[in-house]
Amino acid sequence: MMRFYIILLVLLCTACPRNTSLDISGQDWQLSRWTAGQLPQDITITATFADGRLSGKAVCNQYFADAAVQKDSVLIKTVGATKMLCPEHADIERQYLKYLQRASAYKINKDELALQCGKATLFFSPVPTE
Numbered sequence: 001m002m003r004f005y006i007i008l009l010v011l012l013c014t015a016c017p018r019n020t021s022l023d024i025s026g027q028d029w030q031l032s033r034w035t036a037g038q039l040p041q042d043i044t045i046t047a048t049f050a051d052g053r054l055s056g057k058a059v060c061n062q063y064f065a066d067a068a069v070q071k072d073s074v075l076i077k078t079v080g081a082t083k084m085l086c087p088e089h090a091d092i093e094r095q096y097l098k099y100l101q102r103a104s105a106y107k108i109n110k111d112e113l114a115l116q117c118g119k120a121t122l123f124f125s126p127v128p129t130e
Contacts, residue, residue, distance in 0.1 A: 029124035059093035060086035
């Protein structure tokens with residue numbers, strides 16, 4: 001009889017669907033590439049969508065905005081940012097923040113978030129959790 005319960009338990013556990021797909025919210029993302037040209041290897045740009053907000057680091061400065069995320073669309077309101085001097089790659093930071101305000105749709109394919117921002121697409125990889 002005990003053997004029956006063990007087999008039943010194993011079957012129940014393996015039959016349960018596992019959601020291993022990523023969601024845009026609650027995940028830290030790092031910009032890996034964009035269609036606007038080459039990104040320098042020495043920069044880090046991050047994004048986190050949580051509780052109706054978007055926040056992250058854009059080259060030198062921290063940024064934040066209200067963000068409405070639905071099934072496959074996203075609307076990012078006016079982006080605010082700290083005002084630290086950014087001697088290198090300030091142009092990339094400005095361009096990134098400008099693109100965010102044009103965001104309209106997103107798609108997650110495997111382990112990559114594609115954020116459609118006007119004519120440009122920003123591609124993010126998940127930041128590994130520690």
